[in-house]
Amino acid sequence: MSYCVNCGVELDASAKKCVLCDTPVYNPKQQNEDAPTPYSDRVVLPPKVRRRFSAFLFSVILLLPNIVCLLIDLLVSKENGLYWAHFVNTASLMLWILFVLPFLFQKARTFVLILVDSLAILGYVYFFYHLFATREWFWSMALPLVVVLGVFACVTVEVFERKKPDWPVQAAVICFQIAVYAAVCAVALYLYFGTPLSLAIPVVIGACSLPVGGFFIYVKNSRRMRAWLSRRFFV
Numbered sequence: 001m002s003y004c005v006n007c008g009v010e011l012d013a014s015a016k017k018c019v020l021c022d023t024p025v026y027n028p029k030q031q032n033e034d035a036p037t038p039y040s041d042r043v044v045l046p047p048k049v050r051r052r053f054s055a056f057l058f059s060v061i062l063l064l065p066n067i068v069c070l071l072i073d074l075l076v077s078k079e080n081g082l083y084w085a086h087f088v089n090t091a092s093l094m095l096w097i098l099f100v101l102p103f104l105f106q107k108a109r110t111f112v113l114i115l116v117d118s119l120a121i122l123g124y125v126y127f128f129y130h131l132f133a134t135r136e137w138f139w140s141m142a143l144p145l146v147v148v149l150g151v152f153a154c155v156t157v158e159v160f161e162r163k164k165p166d167w168p169v170q171a172a173v174i175c176f177q178i179a180v181y182a183a184v185c186a187v188a189l190y191l192y193f194g195t196p197l198s199l200a201i202p203v204v205i206g207a208c209s210l211p212v213g214g215f216f217i218y219v220k221n222s223r224r225m226r227a228w229l230s231r232r233f234f235v
């Protein structure tokens with residue numbers, strides 16, 4: 001029985017290199033040079049997923065309960081017309097845009113998909129606002145919160161895709177954004193309720209996310225820490 005000298009993983013007796021870290025194996029006692037390798041040499045490629053077919057299948061799965069709900073609602077609550085089915089329908093439409101649409105536009109830029117997703121969420125929220133229009137909560141709270149989150153996500157994804165920063169940098173940027181977004185939420189709640197600006201929640205969230213972000217910056221700059229992390233967590 002042999003072990004990798006670099007990462008310590010147990011190796012097959014005939015292994016020429018470590019399966020985990022690619023370190024070559026030199027076993028002076030190896031008797032049989034022509035022993036069969038532990039893995040097949042034959043490369044089997046998975047069949048290509050037909051994205052349009054998947055989209056069609058998910059659409060049908062999503063459509064059926066919607067039609068059933070629509071029919072039941074129409075038949076049961078005859079006097080009122082549609083009563084509750086549009087809650088199901090609008091939610092399904094949003095889910096379709098979020099999860100099925102990307103199958104159809106696989107070549108679209110990620111930020112475009114996120115933009116469409118943000119608009120879908122905004123439309124769904126507006127639907128509820130339209131039904132329960134009290135105190136203008138859509139314009140002063142929901143709209144800024146969704147728009148800021150959408151802008152954060154679009155810009156972040158686009159910058160990450162163009163610049164391809166290291167993973168610790170990406171993690172740190174996301175941690176800092178969580179802190180900033182918590183502050184934006186506090187301001188939006190303040191604008192909506194008109195109560196004194198309470199920074200307790202963003203301070204608590206920032207106190208959690210900023211040190212984590214700082215840790216990732218440290219990881220970026222410390223070779224030893226990166227090596228330790230890669231040994232422990234294979235990152």
Ligand SMILES: [Zn+2]
Nearest residue numbers: 004007018021
């Ligand atoms: Zn190894």
